[in-house]
Amino acid sequence: MKHPKQLLTVLLMAATCTLYAQRNETLLEKNWKFSKGDFKEASQPEFNDSKWESVVIPHDWAIYGPFDKYNDLQNVAITQNAENKASLKTGRTGGLPYVGVGWYRTSFDVPVGKDVTLKFDGAMSEARVYVNGQEACFWPFGYNTFHCDVTPFLNKDGKSNTLAVRLENRPQSSRWYPGAGLYRNVHLIVTEKVHVPVWGTQLTTPHVEKDFAAVRLQTKIANTGAKTKIRIETAIIAPDGSVAVQKANTGRINHEQPFEQNFIVNNPSLWSPENPSLYKAVSKIYADDQLVDTYTTRFGIRSLAYIADKGFYLNGQHRKFQGVCNHHDLGPLGAAVNTAALRYQLELLKDMGCDAIRTAHNMPTPELVELCDEMGFMMMIEPFDEWDIAKCENGYHRYFNEWAERDMVNMLHNYRNNPCVVMWSIGNEVPTQCSPVGYKVAKFLQDICHREDPTRPVTCGMDQVTCVLANGFAAMIDIPGLNYRDNRYQEAYDQLPQNLILGSETASTVSSRGIYKFPVEEKKGVKYDDNQCSSYDVEACSWSNIPDEDFALADDHHWTMGQFVWTGFDYLGEPSPYDTDSWPNHSSMFGIIDLASLPKDRYYLYRSIWNKNAETLHILPHWTWPGREGEVTPIFVYTNYPTAELFINGKSQGKQSKNNSSLKSRYRLMWMDAVYEPGEVKVVAYDKDGKAVAEKKVRTAGKPHHLELVSNHNELTADGKDLAYVTVKVVDKDGNLCPADGRLINFSVTGAGKYKAAANGDPTCLDLFHLPKMHAFSGMLTVIVQSTEASGELTLNAKASGVKSGNIRIQVK
Structure with a gap:
C-alpha cells in the first residue's frame, strides 16, 4: 500500500501527463494591439491593426493621463453627501481621460474539436467580444468576471482565431476613477466536450469542530448527454500536501444535476487570519470510463457564526472586524491588476493589524481574493454602488433590472468557495434604501445570495438611518x-431585530502625509489654501468622524461587530473635502496609507490598537519647523504601551497615560502644550508595570544632502511582472528626513528591470506616473520598478539638483 504522500505524487504525475489533453487554461497576455477610438470594421479578422499600439494585458489606457480637470468636470449634486444643489465637481474621477471607446485585438490557436471558453476577469466597460468577426458575448458591467463559450465561432480548419474586444466608458458613469480597458486578466480555457464548466464546483463545510470536519463537494458536468455515465474521483489534499481523504463515485447517469460527494476530514487545520490553511479538492472526471477532465477546487475549513447581542464568531472564537474598505485602483499603476502590487498592499495592512477587506464598491479581481485566502484576510465582497435609482447619470442603474441577477450569480459562483469570504454585501448607500418599496429590491438581491450560497449572511452599507429604520x-x-x-x-x-450592528464603512478621517496644521483642533469640513489636510488625524468631512469614535464603539459594546475603515489606501478620484471647484486636487485623502503606498501617521494609530503582536511607538509631527521657534507645537504619540514620557532636547515634558478623560485620550498620548525648539524629541514608553521598555527619537533636519533609497524587496522573480517598491527620501548628511523638501527627482533603470511608475502621495500633484521623474512630497516618494523575464541585476538610479545621487541594486532571479 502506498504512503499518502506517494499516492499524491502518483495522482499529480498522472494529472500532469494528461492535463493538456483534458484541460488547458492559459492567460492571453501578450501580442495584443490597442487603439482608443471607434473603428467600424475592427471586429473583422481582415482589419489592419498594424499601426495600433502593442500592449500587454492587463492594461489601463487612461492611467497615462494627462491629468486635466476637463476630463471629468461635472456639475452635479452628490446625493449621498446630502447635497441638494448642483456644484462644479473637479477631480471626481481623478482628472484622467477614462471616457471613450477603445479596441483590443489579438489571435489565439486551439486544437480542432475542443470546447473553448474565454473568461474575462474584468473589462471596463460595456464589453463586446468578437471571435472571427462574430459577436460572442456582451457584458456591460466593467467590474464583473464573465465568460463566453466561443466554440461555435472557431475556425474549423485549425487556423488562428481572431479575438477583438470593444469597450466603452461613458461620461459620468462613476464616482471614482474606474480605469479603462482590459484591466484584468483574460483566460483561454480549452477542454474536452464533457467537462467541468467555469465555477462548476460548490464546496461547503456543513460541520466543523476541532476533531473533524464534514466537507460537501457538488460538481457540475457540462454536455453529459442523456446516457453518459459519469464517475468522479476526488482527493482532498491537506495544506501539507498529503492526501487527507479520497473518494470515487460509481459510474451513473445524473441528468445534468450536480454530482455530490461527502468527506470527513479528521483533525482539520482551520482557516483563520492567523492560520490561513488551505486545502484542495482534486477531481478527475470520467465519462463512460474515459478520463475527460481534471478540476481543482481550493478551499478552507472554518465555521462562521453571527450571534445576536454577541457578534461574530470564527471557528467558535469571538472577534471584531479590524477591516478597511478599498477601491480597486493601485495608485500609480491605475486599475491594471498586478499580483505583486496587491500583495504589497496586503502586507502593509497585515502589519497594521488589519484582518478584513471590503471590496468597495465593486466586485474584486480574483487575484485579490486568492491572496486574501493565502495571507489571511476576511472579506466582505460587494457588487454595486447603485441599483435601480441613479447616483451617476450613466451609472449601473441603466442595466440593473436586466443584469443585476446575472451579475450577482457570476460574483457568487466565482467566490463562494473562497474561505476568506465571510459575508456578501448587496450595495453601498443606494438611493433605493429610502424608497417605500426599496426593501423589495434589497430582498430580491439578498434572496439571490441565499439561493446561490446559503452559508454566508448578507449585509448592505446603509447611510440613511432614519429611512432604513x-x-x-x-x-x-x-x-x-x-x-x-x-x-x-x-x-x-x-x-432592529438582529441585535447586531456592523460598521460597514467608518471614520473617513482626512489627512495628507507629512502636512500639519495649527492650531491643532478637531474640525469637520475644514479647507486650506494648499488643498491639503492635517496629519494630526483630527479632521474629517461634515458627515464622517475621527478613528477614536469607532475604536470606542468596538470596545464598549458586544453587539458592535467591528469596522471597515474608509479607506485603507488613498485612491484616484473623490477628493473630499476638496471636491468642489478645487483643482488640482484629484485623489482621495481618506487613506490610512497614501497613493504612493507610504503610511500616514494614522497608520500607526490603528497599528497601536489592532496589531497585538508588535511594538508600536510613533511620534508626530516631524521636528523641522523654521520660523516656529517658541510656538506651541503639539506632539502626539501612537503606541501600544499605556504610558510614555516626552523629552525635548533632554528636558522632560512629563508623562502621559491613556485614560478616559476624553475620547482621544483613550487611544493617543498628547502633549498639547509642547513648544518648538530645534533639536531632538525623544519618547520613552513604559509598560503596565511602569518599566521603561522602548524609546523613539525624531531630530530637526539640517540642509538636504543626499537621496536615500530603500526597497521592499531585494530580490524579484524574473517573470516580467514582479515589482519592487522603492522609497526615495531627501535626507540631511545624518540621514534625517527633510520633511518640507519637494524637489524634482529623476530616475533611470539599467539591467534586468525597467521603470514602471512613481507616486508621491500628494493629492494635488499633476506629475505623470509613468514618466521617470517625480517631485518629492514631504521629502519622500515611491518608485516602482518591474523585473524582466531574464535573470540578472537591476539598478535604480535617482538624481536631483542640489543633492547627492542615490542608487539601489535588486537581484532578479
Whole structure:
C-alpha cells in the first residue's frame, strides 16, 4: 500500500501527463494591439491593426493621463453627501481621460474539436467580444468576471482565431476613477466536450469542530448527454500536501444535476487570519470510463457564526472586524491588476493589524481574493454602488433590472468557495434604501445570495438611518451595516431585530502625509489654501468622524461587530473635502496609507490598537519647523504601551497615560502644550508595570544632502511582472528626513528591470506616473520598478539638483 504522500505524487504525475489533453487554461497576455477610438470594421479578422499600439494585458489606457480637470468636470449634486444643489465637481474621477471607446485585438490557436471558453476577469466597460468577426458575448458591467463559450465561432480548419474586444466608458458613469480597458486578466480555457464548466464546483463545510470536519463537494458536468455515465474521483489534499481523504463515485447517469460527494476530514487545520490553511479538492472526471477532465477546487475549513447581542464568531472564537474598505485602483499603476502590487498592499495592512477587506464598491479581481485566502484576510465582497435609482447619470442603474441577477450569480459562483469570504454585501448607500418599496429590491438581491450560497449572511452599507429604520429596509437585511452615523448605533441596535450592528464603512478621517496644521483642533469640513489636510488625524468631512469614535464603539459594546475603515489606501478620484471647484486636487485623502503606498501617521494609530503582536511607538509631527521657534507645537504619540514620557532636547515634558478623560485620550498620548525648539524629541514608553521598555527619537533636519533609497524587496522573480517598491527620501548628511523638501527627482533603470511608475502621495500633484521623474512630497516618494523575464541585476538610479545621487541594486532571479 502506498504512503499518502506517494499516492499524491502518483495522482499529480498522472494529472500532469494528461492535463493538456483534458484541460488547458492559459492567460492571453501578450501580442495584443490597442487603439482608443471607434473603428467600424475592427471586429473583422481582415482589419489592419498594424499601426495600433502593442500592449500587454492587463492594461489601463487612461492611467497615462494627462491629468486635466476637463476630463471629468461635472456639475452635479452628490446625493449621498446630502447635497441638494448642483456644484462644479473637479477631480471626481481623478482628472484622467477614462471616457471613450477603445479596441483590443489579438489571435489565439486551439486544437480542432475542443470546447473553448474565454473568461474575462474584468473589462471596463460595456464589453463586446468578437471571435472571427462574430459577436460572442456582451457584458456591460466593467467590474464583473464573465465568460463566453466561443466554440461555435472557431475556425474549423485549425487556423488562428481572431479575438477583438470593444469597450466603452461613458461620461459620468462613476464616482471614482474606474480605469479603462482590459484591466484584468483574460483566460483561454480549452477542454474536452464533457467537462467541468467555469465555477462548476460548490464546496461547503456543513460541520466543523476541532476533531473533524464534514466537507460537501457538488460538481457540475457540462454536455453529459442523456446516457453518459459519469464517475468522479476526488482527493482532498491537506495544506501539507498529503492526501487527507479520497473518494470515487460509481459510474451513473445524473441528468445534468450536480454530482455530490461527502468527506470527513479528521483533525482539520482551520482557516483563520492567523492560520490561513488551505486545502484542495482534486477531481478527475470520467465519462463512460474515459478520463475527460481534471478540476481543482481550493478551499478552507472554518465555521462562521453571527450571534445576536454577541457578534461574530470564527471557528467558535469571538472577534471584531479590524477591516478597511478599498477601491480597486493601485495608485500609480491605475486599475491594471498586478499580483505583486496587491500583495504589497496586503502586507502593509497585515502589519497594521488589519484582518478584513471590503471590496468597495465593486466586485474584486480574483487575484485579490486568492491572496486574501493565502495571507489571511476576511472579506466582505460587494457588487454595486447603485441599483435601480441613479447616483451617476450613466451609472449601473441603466442595466440593473436586466443584469443585476446575472451579475450577482457570476460574483457568487466565482467566490463562494473562497474561505476568506465571510459575508456578501448587496450595495453601498443606494438611493433605493429610502424608497417605500426599496426593501423589495434589497430582498430580491439578498434572496439571490441565499439561493446561490446559503452559508454566508448578507449585509448592505446603509447611510440613511432614519429611512432604513422607518421603512423596514434595515430590519430585513441579515446583518445591518451602517456607514458612519456612529451616533445612531445605539438607536439602531435598540430598534432592529438582529441585535447586531456592523460598521460597514467608518471614520473617513482626512489627512495628507507629512502636512500639519495649527492650531491643532478637531474640525469637520475644514479647507486650506494648499488643498491639503492635517496629519494630526483630527479632521474629517461634515458627515464622517475621527478613528477614536469607532475604536470606542468596538470596545464598549458586544453587539458592535467591528469596522471597515474608509479607506485603507488613498485612491484616484473623490477628493473630499476638496471636491468642489478645487483643482488640482484629484485623489482621495481618506487613506490610512497614501497613493504612493507610504503610511500616514494614522497608520500607526490603528497599528497601536489592532496589531497585538508588535511594538508600536510613533511620534508626530516631524521636528523641522523654521520660523516656529517658541510656538506651541503639539506632539502626539501612537503606541501600544499605556504610558510614555516626552523629552525635548533632554528636558522632560512629563508623562502621559491613556485614560478616559476624553475620547482621544483613550487611544493617543498628547502633549498639547509642547513648544518648538530645534533639536531632538525623544519618547520613552513604559509598560503596565511602569518599566521603561522602548524609546523613539525624531531630530530637526539640517540642509538636504543626499537621496536615500530603500526597497521592499531585494530580490524579484524574473517573470516580467514582479515589482519592487522603492522609497526615495531627501535626507540631511545624518540621514534625517527633510520633511518640507519637494524637489524634482529623476530616475533611470539599467539591467534586468525597467521603470514602471512613481507616486508621491500628494493629492494635488499633476506629475505623470509613468514618466521617470517625480517631485518629492514631504521629502519622500515611491518608485516602482518591474523585473524582466531574464535573470540578472537591476539598478535604480535617482538624481536631483542640489543633492547627492542615490542608487539601489535588486537581484532578479
